[in-house]
Amino acid sequence: MIRFGIIGTNWITERFIQGALETDQFILTAIYSRSEEKGKNFASKYNDPKVYTNLEEMVSGDQCDAVYIASPNSFHAEQAILCMNHGKHVLCEKPLASNATETQEMITVAKKNNVVLMEALKSTMMPNFTIMKDNLYKIGRIRRYFASYCQYSSRFDAYKQGNVLNAFKPEFSNGSLMDLGIYCLYPMVALFGKPDSVKAVGVLLSSGADGEGSMVMKYKDMDAIIMHSKITDSYLPAEIQGENGTMVIDKISVPYDVKIHYRDGSIEDLTRPQVHEPMFYEIQEFIGLVQSGQRESSFNSHANSLAVAEVMEEARRQIGLKYPADLA
Known part of the structure; x- marks a missing residue:
């Protein structure tokens, strides 16, 4: 069994759990939410995993092996890097990050910590x-x-x-x-x-x-x-x-x-x-990577995620769309 922590308590998280429960290798053990009340309401649907309002506290201990990130896009890089620096495998909702610089940093941190990083692009x-x-x-x-x-x-x-x-x-x-x-x-x-x-x-x-x-x-x-x-x-x-x-x-x-x-x-x-x-199939792929010792998907690979980030960044440049994350 792979013990999962989850960041985010929205509709996509519900879909993720539905798909994950179709495997026999997933167990939800931790939930991070900025609101304790919202986190506990969400947890009550799934055998009451432990709720955290401090992300570092959730990932610094032995409560989970992997983390699924479904927070707003601008938080993906910071949260994924924190999780990976604590040795947690990360399945992160698309887009992996706000831009190509953040994407590359996430890939570098994943390799440094020898953990799985995969973009949760289901199709x-x-x-x-x-x-x-x-x-x-x-x-x-x-x-x-x-x-x-x-x-x-x-x-x-x-x-x-x-x-x-x-x-x-x-x-x-x-x-x-x-x-x-x-x-x-x-x-x-x-x-x-x-x-x-x-x-x-x-x-x-x-x-x-x-x-x-x-x-x-x-x-x-x-x-x-x-x-x-x-x-x-x-x-x-x-x-x-x-x-x-x-x-x-x-x-x-x-x-x-x-x-x-x-x-x-x-x-x-x-x-x-x-x-x-x-979403079952991306979860199955991710769990398989964790269990086999492989650290990168051949489908949703680091190279593919980085190339997509670069294409989107160039498209945004051409239409004049900048994010605060681009200026960080």
Whole structure:
């Protein structure tokens, strides 16, 4: 069993625990929350793990082996580094950090302390992503990758009423690119590597956060196009276009359905049934790394996380989006 501490008591933490409980190697032993009352209310749902309001106290003892971080993006680097310096393995929600500098520092600290550091990006761990990767050869020379994740945020209604919640506050390193665009970028980098060039446009809201944006990226023999938004919806599937056919993926953020449309009109259904919660697969990967002595995922690797951070930082530079963390 791997004893987990958790930072954050929000809806994504609930999803994480649901997925983790589908394994037989997870036990929740500690929760960090800034509010003791909120932490205890959360803990009461899960056999009352110990609640801490001091993070260093939680990670300095022997209460947990690993920590799952689901705090606001701007806290990821500082909290992960503290955990790793106390010998804890870290599974950190995407984006791993506010920028590439923080990402590199986290990687350096992980290696120094010989602990696992993995970005909790679920889609690249799901069964149908493996199917995508293993069947790319069938569509011939690849010429274009297209992905879209546009989902109107319920918090935008509050924003329009003058109540700016955390999702649209740049001080928390939040916004459309970091929260949703990364779901389009990470699979792209995992499949094709870091692009040679990046062109980005976006809409900045009055709060300073980005509401939506688009990117065009160039590789040697192909291009990549992504769209992301927290202020509009889109229902477009993702596509990987090759000279012999096109792979169509229902949702790049949670791929459940994968088909190849060949040029002769035939369609091959590659979809693999998925029996677990989407986050189960990233937890399974992380626990496997901890137990085997490996310190880095081959899917959500340090190199992939750093490349994605660099691409997002360049996109933010082009649209004029700066976070306080960039100035630290």
